[in-house]
Amino acid sequence: MKTRRDFLQKLAAAGLALPVLSTMAKGSAMPILDTTPYDGPMLRVAIMGLGGYGSRVAEAMQDCKKARITGVISGTPSKIKDWQKKYNIPEKNCYNYSNFDAIKDNPDIDAVYVITPNALHREQVIRVAKAGKHAICEKPMALNAAEAQEMVDACKKANVKLLIGYRMHLEPKTLEIIRLRKEGKFGKILFFQGLSGFRIGDPTQWRLNKQLAGGGSMMDIGIYSVNGARYMVGEEPVWVTAQETKTDPVKFKDGVDETIQFQLGFPSGAVASCLSTYAMNNLDSFFLDGEKGFAELKPATGYGPIEGRTSFGELNFPHVTHQTVQMDEMAEMILNGKQPVVPMDGAEGLKDMKIIDAIYQAAKTGKKVPLSR
Numbered sequence: 001m002k003t004r005r006d007f008l009q010k011l012a013a014a015g016l017a018l019p020v021l022s023t024m025a026k027g028s029a030m031p032i033l034d035t036t037p038y039d040g041p042m043l044r045v046a047i048m049g050l051g052g053y054g055s056r057v058a059e060a061m062q063d064c065k066k067a068r069i070t071g072v073i074s075g076t077p078s079k080i081k082d083w084q085k086k087y088n089i090p091e092k093n094c095y096n097y098s099n100f101d102a103i104k105d106n107p108d109i110d111a112v113y114v115i116t117p118n119a120l121h122r123e124q125v126i127r128v129a130k131a132g133k134h135a136i137c138e139k140p141m142a143l144n145a146a147e148a149q150e151m152v153d154a155c156k157k158a159n160v161k162l163l164i165g166y167r168m169h170l171e172p173k174t175l176e177i178i179r180l181r182k183e184g185k186f187g188k189i190l191f192f193q194g195l196s197g198f199r200i201g202d203p204t205q206w207r208l209n210k211q212l213a214g215g216g217s218m219m220d221i222g223i224y225s226v227n228g229a230r231y232m233v234g235e236e237p238v239w240v241t242a243q244e245t246k247t248d249p250v251k252f253k254d255g256v257d258e259t260i261q262f263q264l265g266f267p268s269g270a271v272a273s274c275l276s277t278y279a280m281n282n283l284d285s286f287f288l289d290g291e292k293g294f295a296e297l298k299p300a301t302g303y304g305p306i307e308g309r310t311s312f313g314e315l316n317f318p319h320v321t322h323q324t325v326q327m328d329e330m331a332e333m334i335l336n337g338k339q340p341v342v343p344m345d346g347a348e349g350l351k352d353m354k355i356i357d358a359i360y361q362a363a364k365t366g367k368k369v370p371l372s373r
């Protein structure tokens with residue numbers, strides 16, 4: 001896996017590091033590749049759910065300057081042992097799903113990163129908040145807007161932060177397009193297209209279990225187009241329409257969507273046309289069209305490198321490991337109240353859940369569903 005360390009080493013070897021880094025720092029809100037030494041406070045994080053993505057986050061956090069792993073919460077004792085060794089985690093910072101409320105008495109843990117199946121997020125985040133710790137939660141933050149609202153309320157009541165793992169909100173090419181759009185370079189925005197999908201394998205995995213996933217492709221991958229439509233267009237949608245197709249009802253049972261096409265309408269009159277699917281590969285792109293120009297990201301949301309161009313030229317920013325940047329920036333948000341360019345808090349996650357609820361409703365009823373703002 002490419003890491004920031006690898007990247008910096010390559011740049012240094014090529015004698016390029018400083019020019020590139022200082023160019024990037026200029027005139028952009030990009031929170032990346034800060035090579036200055038850091039001896040300030042660290043965000044001490046316990047990872048909950050030591051699965052595929054939890055492992056990726058942990059690996060990337062090795063390169064963080066402002067965040068580090070100090071604990072784990074897992075239902076699998078053998079994984080706990082492995083992680084203890086790999087990340088030097090003391091026994092007193094290891095928990096399971098029954099006893100993790102005791103983190104409230106653990107001064108080594110500031111925040112818990114919930115990286116478990118979707119259906120578990122609500123209860124786990126609320127318990128983290130009740131333990132007085134900040135919560136970072138993977139997308140989708142919940143199964144629906146009602147659950148998401150409960151999580152936002154619980155964190156507010158406990159006076160802890162709730163952040164959602166929207167790593168694309170910190171991705172350099174994405175941020176550059178947002179900056180250009182805000183500057184009016186593309187003129188009035190007219191259209192967004194988002195394609196988000198992959199062909200899912202193992203039919204027994206939790207992602208295809210309604211109970212644990214809360215739905216199908218829309219919850220897992222379609223959410224990138226929902227979220228992307230909002231940050232690329234720069235408005236909140238006021239209506240949705242949606243159509244569902246299913247070619248394999250055995251693999252994709254009732255309530256588990258295989259493919260949904262959806263459309264969003266924005267107050268300015270801009271529209272979005274998006275596809276979410278578990279049945280096709282090679283679908284990861286965003287296209288934004290305005291009266292004066294366009295922007296394209298392809299791939300748009302994978303782990304990178306993200307590729308992007310606009311009608312004015314290629315976007316040439318170096319690849320960063322998304323999860324390293326995310327955790328360093330989240331440390332700043334939690335410890336110092338830093339505000340990202342595109343919000344990453346519970347309220348932001350709740351907006352996506354409201355839209356996803358409406359997409360499911362529109363697909364089911366065939367009707368245009370208005371969204372309250």
Ligand code: NDP
Nearest residue numbers: 049050051052053054074075076115116117118138139140
């Ligand atoms: P995995 O199945 O790889 O891992 C989930 C882990 O959750 C398991 O390994 C297990 O860890 C724990 N777990 C607790 N209860 C259960 C249960 N009933 N069934 C299965 N696992 C359970 O999933 P991912 O890591 O891919 O996804 C986890 C979350 O992260 C999801 O919400 C997903 O949407 C999100 N995600 C986000 C990505 C992003 O780019 N932002 C990318 C991939 C996923 P343990 O054994 O330690 O208890």
